[in-house]
Amino acid sequence: xxxxxxxxxxxxxxxxxxxxxxxxxxxxxxxxxxxxxxxxxxxxxxxxxxxxxxxxxxxxxxxxxxxxxxxxxxxxxxxxxxxxxxxxxxxxxxxxxxxxxxxxxxxxxxxxxxxxxxxxxxxxxxxxxxxxxxxxxxxx
Numbered sequence: 001x002x003x004x005x006x007x008x009x010x011x012x013x014x015x016x017x018x019x020x021x022x023x024x025x026x027x028x029x030x031x032x033x034x035x036x037x038x039x040x041x042x043x044x045x046x047x048x049x050x051x052x053x054x055x056x057x058x059x060x061x062x063x064x065x066x067x068x069x070x071x072x073x074x075x076x077x078x079x080x081x082x083x084x085x086x087x088x089x090x091x092x093x094x095x096x097x098x099x100x101x102x103x104x105x106x107x108x109x110x111x112x113x114x115x116x117x118x119x120x121x122x123x124x125x126x127x128x129x130x131x132x133x134x135x136x137x138x139x140x
Contacts (some may be wrong), residue, residue: 039130040066045115045137053138058117059130060088065095065118070139072107077140079104084133087119100137103117 040058046069047054059065072078080090080100090100093114098105100115106112117135 003123032073035120040068040117043068045070047139055134055136057132057134059132060085061130062128063121065116065125068117068135069112069113070115070137071111072113072139073110074107076107077104078107078113078115078137080135082117082133082135085119085131088117088131088133089119090115090117090135090137091124121138 014132041056043066045054045056056066056068060066078092080102082090082101091097092100092105093116096115113138115135117133119131
């Protein structure tokens with residue numbers, strides 16, 4: 001019973017600290033006190049066997065962008081969705097750079113591929129407010 005109480009107390013403390021940090025970051029960004037650069041999280045998209053989706057959270061400010069790399073084979077299909085700002089979109093970076101939120105792309109080569117999350121130039125010029133997002137990439 002004592003160990004169960006200790007575990008419950010530790011979980012409560014961890015959740016409380018996480019909530020405080022989140023509220024502090026939100027308050028800082030709302031007041032403009034937070035000096036923010038692109039925060040992309042883990043750049044490599046590596047899925048566990050049998051999984052087709054992987055997600056990343058990040059934030060874009062101004063003309064910055066976030067890049068994510070993944071390995072895939074020729075013929076696999078890639079798509080992505082973004083939840084957050086409607087100004088942001090994911091592209092499969094390359095010579096054509098299609099918008100993955102609108103189209104599923106069939107890869108024409110095996111190897112490393114890059115997805116960039118960015119915003120159009122007009123929105124990038126208009127403000128320096130960080131735009132948070134949640135990206136989900138599907139590769140089948």
